[in-house]
Amino acid sequence: MSQTSERIREPSVLDRVDDRIKVLCVVAFVAAVALLPDGAWTRFGALAGLLLLAYLLGRVPLLWALKRLPLLLPVFLLVGLSAWISSRGESGMGTDRFLSVLVGASMSLLALALMAYNPGPDNMLRALQFYFRGSFLVTLLTMTHRYIVVIVAEARRMLRARDSRGQPPRVLDRARVAGSMVGYLFVRSLQRAERVGHAMEARGFTGVYPRGRVRPLRWTQLAAGLTFCAAMAAVVVIP
Amino acid sequence: MHMPDRVLTPEVWATLDVASVGLVGGAVYKTRQRLEPRDAPLMAVMAAFIFAAQMVNFPVALGVSGHLIGATLAAVLLGIGPAVLIMTAVLVIQALVFQDGGLMALGANVFNLALVAPVVGYLVYGTVLRHARGPASPQVAAFLGAWLSVVATAAVAGIQLVLSGYAAIAIIPGILLWHLAIGIGEGLITVAALQLVWKAKPEMAPISGEAEPPRIGRTTSVVGLLAVASVLALALSPLASPSPDGLERVAHDAGLAEEFEHEPILPGALPDYTTPGVEGEAASTAIAGVIGVLLVLIPLAAVVWLITWGKGQEEETAQDAA
Amino acid sequence: MPVLEVESLEYKYPTGVSALGGVSLAIEPGERVALLGPNGAGKSTLILHLNGILLCQQGEVRVDGDRVEKRNLAEVRRKVGLVFPNPDDQLFMATVAEDVAFGPRNMGLDEDEVDRRVGRALEAVGLPGFEERMPYHLSTGEKKRASIATVLVMEPDVMVLDEPAAGLDPRGRKGLIELLKGLPCALLVATHDLAMAREVCSRVLILDGGKLAADGPVDDVLADTELLLEHGLA
Known part of the structure; x- marks a missing residue:
């Protein structure tokens, strides 16, 4: 990254x-x-x-x-x-x-x-x-980019923990392990999303990104x- | 899977750019109507999740490893509108920040991976789920959805390549075969992930929990599945276009023409895609197309019917007991 | 008049499990109060009620004597600031300045005032000149300070901090204590760190099993070893 x-x-x-x-x-x-x-x-x-x-x-x-x-x-x-x-x-x-x-x-x-x-x-x-003022998609992109760093770090820690224990011999089981990790990552991400939502609401977020000074x-x-x-x-x- | 710039011709990518802007714009509009303030961070974190989930790979064999695309997973867990927006956000970030996928080709990538993939996955998942209430039916539904979403995406991408003038015979079977296999991995990961989520968050499970099962009407199901099947058939159709194609020419040059005529090596293709015993090229190609559609639809219907049949049995047994 | 009052607050999770069973407390302007309690005591649930993230099912929360309802949420959130335990949840913008400015901009302040406040808040938490830094490249201690700045900038009457010392090394923790002592507003600090509670606060609440188990001067409560043991705090 x-x-x-x-x-x-x-x-x-x-x-x-x-x-x-x-x-x-x-x-x-x-x-x-x-x-x-x-x-x-x-x-x-x-x-x-x-x-x-x-x-x-x-x-x-x-x-x-x-x-x-x-x-x-x-x-x-x-x-x-x-x-x-x-x-x-x-x-x-x-x-x-x-x-x-x-x-x-x-x-x-x-x-x-x-x-x-x-x-x-x-x-x-x-x-x-600036070009797409008030666009929901751009707000979404900005926040996504911010949280990619956090969640990728989490995924990397999980991958490291898995690889340090080795892979199951059967491909099917390997896919299943990967799937469980993805599921686990989803649950953790959902919890994080809830906390981030709380932190934003606590500072008066109403669904629209506040506009700063436009140079x-x-x-x-x-x-x-x-x-x-x-x-x-x-x-x-x-x- | 992500198309770089210039691979598609301008007519193709420009059309897809326009289509994607319109369709994603529609999804934004529809989704925002039901949005609460805390849904914006939810979708952003979920997009980041999909991005990270695509990094979770597993070794298959010979140094090849599989990983998730995640469109069906997102659609099943969060609904179709949010899934479209989330996948779009992932693709835009991948193109702009990581140069994975081109910029003019962004419309094509969004169309294939953020529109076709979640829509097909959700459609198949919802249709199967509506007809089946057995204990494993959500898993079966999700597996089929994820698998077909990958295959349909590949078929659509293949059609785009053919429209851009690529030798169809060389790429379509390769792409489709490859994605028939990749799709299995997608299905396995999606089901395993869903199982964990449904266990950890029972309220999100479609049958036992309160999660609203996707509301897909019968007409939508039928029309949608027909459309998916037609796209698959269309993707396969150039295989056997009557004019001698590149590969056959190569074979001819190499003196292999005879073997070719007796042993079609291409899966799913009717011999030259024309129906024996039917006069007229156009009519015969059309009939071949219809047969192709049926070939795709019948196994699908069979699976759905099998599960439905199980459900009927259960109900009858329950009535007998009562 | 107390700046923040909670009266017979009850809360049940959607699953029906009770998280809070009738909590009442009041905080006077400028008061420093520690909220102690074992994991799962209901501290975080209580905190989410204090500026209307969760609305009361039973009982009520009053800010400046005004009952917290949907209609006055903006006002309540200006007066009561929450600092969440994990700075990565709290810092969601691309730069520190934008993050600190997020609250004031939601309040509708003009940009000059926003700039002035951002500068002042960063100064107050010891991060002058950090405006253009990216939150995810700060150290844990700096992230914590930045989190506090994002709330301080709204000039709240009460600041509620959930586990502010979590993940800090001893030096970071010491710096945080100094910072908290110097803040101008009333504080409610939820923590497991008894020594920090003793240094920063004058009064202690113990919450256990969704009920208030103790409320008294810091020296009295923290001297009662039996009470602390009973609630898993010592």
Whole structure:
């Protein structure tokens, strides 16, 4: 859970950009990557260069981000297989499509990793609160992110206790043990949910997240963000 | 299970983004009408619970390990509306914070795992439970729900891949077979988890406790199950589309065509998905589709009927005794 | 007039088991009272009634002479603050500042006033400059202090603390005692820590089996070894 740890990092150029604008830019970037035609390698290259520049400007550890890429392996396998078969057949996807998925999915993942590093999950969620004011779903996301840390820690303690006692020989029993742990985790989570609910009510919670001070978005920042979005749109539209 | 960006084509992911925003928006609206202040932290902690529960793995064999997805578990314990919101929250956090699943593909992932999965799980669970009141029926209902929810999710994802131009013959049987197996793990974990919860919190148990059993009407059951079966049949249909597909071409090139013709290696597929003795390609494909639906529905109905039959017996015995 | 009164409060769980069987007590402004009792005595259930998380089934709770009902919950929750035993349940926002500001914002105060109060509360609990820290990265002692700040910031007349010393090391516990002694409001401290009760409070209540077993000056009650043994406290 290294993404959520409190990182003490040197301020970089990226920190001069409003978090809300950074979130907007990453969304525009990911959308552009997803919309490029297959095999538009010049444009893929331009966007990749832009991403690399952001990593350098933000002094984001590239190695840390690259370690997230294996998440994509099963899908690459599937796409590769499909492409290989299609290349023998007459219809379906070819090499260009396959490579575009490979490159595009990786770039998109790296852009999201960048956002998880700077501005980071908490500021990202705050930006979402700004864009979707009063949204119940965003309130839910913010609280979920807070309690993932707590409940994952609880799950890890249970897993450690189980693994220290070894696994039953039969797969069926192993599944049953895992299921019981999940059930136990549910009961504990339910109790925690009740206590959290009490603590929130005790401080006057009425079901709506109280709105804090909303920092106005500076127009220079907004203009820069919109320009970036326009540039992304242009990359997609202009061949 | 989580789709990254760019795997699906823009038409497919954009459509699913729009659909998911609409459907989840509807779920938020419906759920909030009945919400009390303390339900917001409840759902957040439950979403965190599902996230953590997905980490609880168990070794299967050869370094492969199984784990829970949890959509049916959430739906059975908390109801369908909250389950949709909880699964959505889990997927958004997984995409934004852990890069598990793409951002443009979020609509697809939400559609498959936060809408199809809990709805199918809940539908099957509720339908079986309505017809069966035997001592083990909640467990059977939950197992079937969890198992079918995983299979249906895989089928829907497979259809999305085919719509995005992937070679169907290569991926659909693989995906479905794999998830038929994964679904068993999901069912086992879900049932074991429910058993512990129902024991620790008897008030949440569906039959002995006060927990409201899911209210799913007969029409909803029938229409819903037909829809699930059709999706499964549709997922299997490209297998045998009349035009020679990639794999067959490969086989042909390798001189294996003859063996292929005699020994269909693909499960559940009618030979080329056309019905022998029926003229006309369209009609024959349609009939094949209907047969496919029936092939999926009949075993399901048989299971439900078996349990119902047990219930009837019990009632008769009770009447005889009285 | 007492700031907090409980009169013949009874409570049964949905299962029918009785948790509280007629509890009456009163707390004067600025008074420091310890609430002792073995596990399962009903302390936490009693505490949940004090600002209307649970509403009375029998008897009543009065805050400033006003009966606690659904209509005055906001007012009651401003006057009576609860600090829960586990800080991870109490601190649910992304940063310490947001968490401390949660109560005042629910009270509808304007943002300048919220900022002033947050600063003051963090200062008072010894966490100045912790505004932007994340609650889950604080030490147990710091989490405890932050929990107290989240309630102190609402400027309550009574602060009720459930097991405030749970999980603290000796130094953390000592710091907590100093902090509690310096708080401006009346205190009701539910605890198993007799030494802390002696240091912080002037009066002691013993709750056992859902009934009040003793109510008196701290020196008298804590000197009565027989009484303490009888209720599993020594």
